[in-house]
Amino acid sequence: MAGMIQRIEMKGIVKRFPGVLACDRVDFDLCAGEVHALLGENGAGKSTLMKMLYGMYPIDEGAIFIDGVERRFRSPADALDAGIGMIHQHFMLVPTMTVAQNVALGQKSSKGFVLDLDRVTERICQLSADYGLKVNPHDLVGHLSVGEQQRVEIIKALSHGASVIILDEPTAVLTPQEVDDLFVVLRKMVHEGHGLVFISHKLHEVTALCDRITVLRDGRRMGTRPAAGVQRNELIKMMVGRELKALEHRGYTPGIERLSIRDLRASGDRGVETIAGINLAVQAGEILGIAGVSGNGQLELAECLIGVRKADSGNILLNGADVAGMSLNERISRGMAIIPEERMRDGAVNDFSVLENVFLHDHKDKAFRQGIFLDFKKMAVHAGKLVHDFAVKTPSLETPIKNLSGGNIQKLIMARELSRKPTVLIAAQPTRGVDIGASEYIHQRLLVQRDAGMAILLISEDLDELYELSDRIAVMYEGQIMGIFARQDTDIQTLGLLMAGIKPGDSPKAGSLIAACED
Amino acid sequence: MTNIFSFEVLSGVLRTMIALSTPFLFAALGETFSQLSGVVNLGVDGIMLLAGFFAFYAVLLTGNVWLGLLLAMFIGLLMGLIMSLVSVTLKAQQGISGIGLQIFGLGMSSLLFKVLVGTVKTVSGFAPIKIPLLGDIPFFGPILFRNNFLVYAAFLLVPVSWWILEKTTLGLKIKAVGQNPAAADSVGINVNRIRYFSVCLGAILAGVAGAALSISVANLFQDNLTAGQGFIAVALVYFGGWSPIGVLGGALLFSFATSAQLWLQVLGIQVPASLAVMLPYILTIIVLTISVNRGKQPAALNKQFFRGEN
Ligand SMILES: Nc1ncnc2c1ncn2[C@@H]1O[C@H](COP(=O)(O)OP(=O)(O)O)[C@@H](O)[C@H]1O
Ligand SMILES: [Mg+2]
Numbered sequence: 001m002a003g004m005i006q007r008i009e010m011k012g013i014v015k016r017f018p019g020v021l022a023c024d025r026v027d028f029d030l031c032a033g034e035v036h037a038l039l040g041e042n043g044a045g046k047s048t049l050m051k052m053l054y055g056m057y058p059i060d061e062g063a064i065f066i067d068g069v070e071r072r073f074r075s076p077a078d079a080l081d082a083g084i085g086m087i088h089q090h091f092m093l094v095p096t097m098t099v100a101q102n103v104a105l106g107q108k109s110s111k112g113f114v115l116d117l118d119r120v121t122e123r124i125c126q127l128s129a130d131y132g133l134k135v136n137p138h139d140l141v142g143h144l145s146v147g148e149q150q151r152v153e154i155i156k157a158l159s160h161g162a163s164v165i166i167l168d169e170p171t172a173v174l175t176p177q178e179v180d181d182l183f184v185v186l187r188k189m190v191h192e193g194h195g196l197v198f199i200s201h202k203l204h205e206v207t208a209l210c211d212r213i214t215v216l217r218d219g220r221r222m223g224t225r226p227a228a229g230v231q232r233n234e235l236i237k238m239m240v241g242r243e244l245k246a247l248e249h250r251g252y253t254p255g256i257e258r259l260s261i262r263d264l265r266a267s268g269d270r271g272v273e274t275i276a277g278i279n280l281a282v283q284a285g286e287i288l289g290i291a292g293v294s295g296n297g298q299l300e301l302a303e304c305l306i307g308v309r310k311a312d313s314g315n316i317l318l319n320g321a322d323v324a325g326m327s328l329n330e331r332i333s334r335g336m337a338i339i340p341e342e343r344m345r346d347g348a349v350n351d352f353s354v355l356e357n358v359f360l361h362d363h364k365d366k367a368f369r370q371g372i373f374l375d376f377k378k379m380a381v382h383a384g385k386l387v388h389d390f391a392v393k394t395p396s397l398e399t400p401i402k403n404l405s406g407g408n409i410q411k412l413i414m415a416r417e418l419s420r421k422p423t424v425l426i427a428a429q430p431t432r433g434v435d436i437g438a439s440e441y442i443h444q445r446l447l448v449q450r451d452a453g454m455a456i457l458l459i460s461e462d463l464d465e466l467y468e469l470s471d472r473i474a475v476m477y478e479g480q481i482m483g484i485f486a487r488q489d490t491d492i493q494t495l496g497l498l499m500a501g502i503k504p505g506d507s508p509k510a511g512s513l514i515a516a517c518e519d
Numbered sequence: 520m521t522n523i524f525s526f527e528v529l530s531g532v533l534r535t536m537i538a539l540s541t542p543f544l545f546a547a548l549g550e551t552f553s554q555l556s557g558v559v560n561l562g563v564d565g566i567m568l569l570a571g572f573f574a575f576y577a578v579l580l581t582g583n584v585w586l587g588l589l590l591a592m593f594i595g596l597l598m599g600l601i602m603s604l605v606s607v608t609l610k611a612q613q614g615i616s617g618i619g620l621q622i623f624g625l626g627m628s629s630l631l632f633k634v635l636v637g638t639v640k641t642v643s644g645f646a647p648i649k650i651p652l653l654g655d656i657p658f659f660g661p662i663l664f665r666n667n668f669l670v671y672a673a674f675l676l677v678p679v680s681w682w683i684l685e686k687t688t689l690g691l692k693i694k695a696v697g698q699n700p701a702a703a704d705s706v707g708i709n710v711n712r713i714r715y716f717s718v719c720l721g722a723i724l725a726g727v728a729g730a731a732l733s734i735s736v737a738n739l740f741q742d743n744l745t746a747g748q749g750f751i752a753v754a755l756v757y758f759g760g761w762s763p764i765g766v767l768g769g770a771l772l773f774s775f776a777t778s779a780q781l782w783l784q785v786l787g788i789q790v791p792a793s794l795a796v797m798l799p800y801i802l803t804i805i806v807l808t809i810s811v812n813r814g815k816q817p818a819a820l821n822k823q824f825f826r827g828e829n
Contacts, residue, residue, distance in 0.1 A: 054705075056704075056705075056826060057826075075704075075707060075709070076704065076705050076706065076707045077707025077708075077709075078707075080706065080707050081707075086705070088705065090701075091702075092699070092701055092702035092705040092706070093699070093702055094694070094695050094698045094699045094702055094703075095698070095699075095818075096694075096698050096818075097691075097694070097695070097698070101691060102702075104688070104691060105691055105692070105695050105702075105703065105706055105708070106692075106703070106706030106707050106708050107706075109688050113687050113688060113689065114686060114687055114688075115686055115687055115688055115690075115691060156706070160706065
């Protein structure tokens with residue numbers, strides 16, 4: 001390919017957002033034919049740094065050199081012209097259009113003003129054959145799985161002629177098999193001379209795929225290492241600033257059944273059945289993990305359990321009593337606690353202080369009242385104790401909760417929920433968007449609660465997390481349970497296949513690609 | 520009493536329907552472009568009024584209908600620029616800026632009319648052009664092929680709009696900007712420029728709609744000449760599911776109801792006049808309630824775009 005970029009250098013890049021120094025004099029470089037990983041915790045500044053390279057944000061200080069020539073991009077159009085493409089963490093696709101239309105978008109048509117979708121379709125088929133990217137150009141993007149949408153994004157970037165491609169957390173939404181497939185494609189691209197930036201916070205992926213690894217923390221570059229022979233611990237230390245303690249998993253002695261779900265059915269927001277007859281039971285002293293690619297009914301299941309979504313049929317037994325028709329309040333008073341998936345929407349009130357958020361539910365509790373008035377002194381003592389016990393970093397109890405980091409908000413929510421001494425905990429994506437340090441803390445707390453006899457239902461899209469914490473793992477696919485396994489009896493491969501809806505023994509679905517490209 | 524089911528009456532009803540649908544078509548097709556790019560322009564009625572007045576006034580002074588039409592388009596463009604400036608560049612609430620435009624158009628046209636014209640006067644607007652041969656077909660000829668330039672243009676605009684939206688790069692960009700502006704931005708499309716273009720195109724067509732009313736359908740101007748037709752046009756876009764063909768269907772249905780209502784009165788059928796006048800509007804409400812087109816609504820409709828937030 002002519003005009004491939006040989007080398008990109010970013011020097012002394014600074015970017016400020018109101019109140020945040022997102023990038024602080026960061027250096028970064030990329031050569032043709034290599035994968036350079038950008039590793040760092042949430043909020044480290046990885047996306048921001050790359051959005052500047054892609055022309056989405058102006059640079060405050062510093063400069064970008066492409067093959068030795070300084071370039072200033074004022075918009076993504078400039079970056080695309082220079083041969084740089086980016087695949088964003090949230091896909092940039094138009095769901096109501098076909099694959100071919102999405103690829104054609106923003107590109108010059110061979111017929112000028114008139115669209116030439118045939119030409120685009122040909123190009124898609126060619127690229128998909130060259131790189132092993134299975135897609136059907138005629139499919140509506142809104143009907144594709146996330147894995148397929150990602151392939152469309154890659155084809156889009158390639159057909160724009162990008163020689164350098166930035167991938168922002170491309171594996172976050174994929175099953176383990178899809179990740180393997182993606183890596184095959186990426187290796188092929190590197191072989192063809194493309195340069196890739198691979199943003200991630202997952203160590204094993206970075207070491208498996210990349211040539212060099214640059215670690216960012218709090219907007220600063222902590223160092224760059226060749227991936228070959230790098231120590232996992234060293235990378236963690238660079239990311240987090242300290243070493244992590246290993247989790248202890250003590251013996252598994254489940255007790256009585258605390259939560260039992262019987263033939264539960266419920267519909268999603270669009271009225272389609274998203275939970276199609278689920279049976280599950282969680283016992284005291286165990287963590288039952290629910291695995292699944294997002295959008296397979298996990299969210300609706302959690303909502304049914306906490307009572308914000310009405311089940312169409314079936315029972316939910318909480319400590320023996322059917323709570324399916326009861327309100328959230330009644331469920332809480334019967335021993336349920338909740339760590340909601342959308343913590344800033346369902347778990348906390350943004351503009352309320354830390355103290356007020358601790359008492360969102362328990363303000364009715366007699367212990368914190370004097371007659372009809374709230375007893376703020378007692379409340380402050382209680383909230384202060386929670387903040388201390390759970391190591392929540394906050395300037396004061398009066399600080400609005402929206403000023404805390406994701407990890408600290410999550411710790412506070414957890415402290416609040418556990419302080420009621422519940423018997424059943426529903427934890428939905430408890431560490432999503434939470435930094436490694438706080439994740440580690442939350443994981444330890446969940447295990448402590450389990451050992452103390454709590455029944456925990458853990459819904460997560462992070463297989464590593466499920467694998468580390470759960471005693472048993474159930475896989476959800478299209479609203480059904482594909483199977484339940486004891487942790488030691490399964491492996492990530494099996495779970496991944498089930499998450500994609502493939503039962504052991506099934507042959508993988510043959511793609512309709514060939515047919516689509518031949519007609 | 521005339522037999523209301525006679526051929527003559529039916530032909531009359533249909534002829535009136537075609538004439539009445541012209542302003543709806545221009546305004547609603549224009550609004551379709553605007554909304555597909557993500558901007559609801561509720562100021563259509565105001566643009567129609569002010570542009571309609573200027574078209575009328577130009578014809579009153581010079582007798583030149585083309586000058587009137589051009590002036591109406593120019594007024595439309597100006598008001599479209601104001602709408603885009605306020606809602607696209609300054610990112611104000613679209614509903615509010617649209618209503619502002621409507622009130623401005625209503626007040627300004629009424630003021631200018633009082634100061635410059637004073638009393639209701641008629642002008643001779645666009646003259647009918649009979650299409651050779653086709654115009655002689657019995658029954659259909661007079662209905663379809665003996666209309667004036669604006670009527671033909673309005674109906675031609677339906678396939679042209681469809682073609683632009685479905686078959687050109689511009690159409691693809693407009694729809695992408697209305698569905699997912701961040702996606703369009705990320706492949707180098709200038710979201711604001713596309714929205715300016717679509718809003719202004721819509722406003723120019725609203726200007727033509729105003730001219731169609733004052734120098735083609737009514738051939739006069741009076742206070743609040745549109746009587747809310749601009750709002751009906753906005754409703755027709757929802758009714759038509761953001762497609763030019765759907766808009767055509769809606770415009771014809773609504774014009775038919777209006778036309779039938781007029782003919783009922785002309786023929787002296789005993790229906791309370793106010794009830795008859797309400798009929799088309801009631802029809803709109805009913806049809807809009809039944810035809811829920813939510814699935815087709817541009818996802819970014821009525822939303823401002825800020826780069827880097829999603
Ligand atoms: N558009 C924005 N406006 C204000 N602050 C932002 C914006 N984008 C990112 N930030 C802040 O900049 C920091 C770095 O964010 P980001 O680059 O998204 O991190 P990462 O991709 O490493 O998770 C964070 O503190 C984030 O809150
Ligand atoms: Mg990011």
